[in-house]
Amino acid sequence: MTDELESEVDGLGDVAERRDDVAARVRTHAGQIARELAVLQGGDYGQETFSTDAGSWTLKYEAGDVQYLRFDPKSGSETYVVSSKQPPEPEPLATAMANYDAFVAAYNEYVASFDGLFDGVSTEFPPIESTAELAAERDRIVDRIRTVADRMAGELYRYDGEYGTYAATVSGTRWELKWDGDVASYLRVGGSDGTYLVSQYGPPAAPEVRRLVDDVGAFVASFNDHVDDLEADLSTVSLE
Known part of the structure; x- marks a missing residue:
């Protein structure tokens, strides 16, 4: 062993x-x-x-x-x-x-097995259309809307205080202008998920501007009516 x-x-x-x-x-x-x-x-x-x-x-x-x-x-x-x-x-x-x-x-x-895979493949592509002219026209319109919105903001600032919002319904859609001082913070159409025609960020898409621009005048008219109502109310105030 x-x-x-x-x-x-x-x-x-x-x-x-x-x-x-x-x-x-x-x-x-x-x-x-x-x-x-x-x-x-x-x-x-x-x-x-x-x-x-x-x-x-x-x-x-x-x-x-x-x-x-x-x-x-x-x-x-x-x-x-x-x-x-x-x-x-x-x-x-x-x-x-x-x-x-x-x-x-x-x-x-x-x-x-991949040999020749790209034979005959062309890298000549069609020309790409420029959006520069379209974007420039969009920016011109948005700048004009911003000027109007700032003017409204200045009037609201003078009457209602440092900041706030003014809203109206145009063509069944809510339009809201927010002001901070005498400038517009934003002009939004369609609620919180809507389109910002005026904002601190970039301009909206060109199709959105085209869709909404015709209603800007109606929004301004609604604002003017609002101001007229305020003036009418104030005209009834007496200190005597």
Whole structure:
């Protein structure tokens, strides 16, 4: 029994070391394929599957590097040749590596399938119409509306105080003018989700200006009626 216990135990260190070396080399090589796929697909992450006579290989990449390389043989269990976990067992790795060259060949064939993809593609495009004239006319109209809104704001400031809002309904839609001092903060049509004809931001879209500009006069007329009513009320006040 003592002699049996003293028998030499065979070590697997050399096998494990060789396995780790192969796995590291595959990770480096597959990483190059991952980067090429990322360039081809135009994204930071994705995956592709390549078929061979012995099975299929799926390479998943992220940020231009391989996340995993999985070999799924036609018979037997799948093997993660490259993964974020520990390296595969030596025997499954050896089985997969016997088909690795076929995987690379399948990848190369995949890339070659794109040869000539852009042959005959024209980069001569139709001329683009300028919006400069339209935008300039829009801005001219909006500036005119702002001038009118500021004039109204000045009158409201003089009568109603430092700031406030004046609202009226025009063509069934709420128009609201907010003033701050003697200038208009905004002129909004259609409630909180409506169109700001006047605001501290950029002008509204040209179609919106065209849709609403004809009603500006009606809004001003409503304001004038409001002022006339105020004057009529004040005319009845007596200090005697």
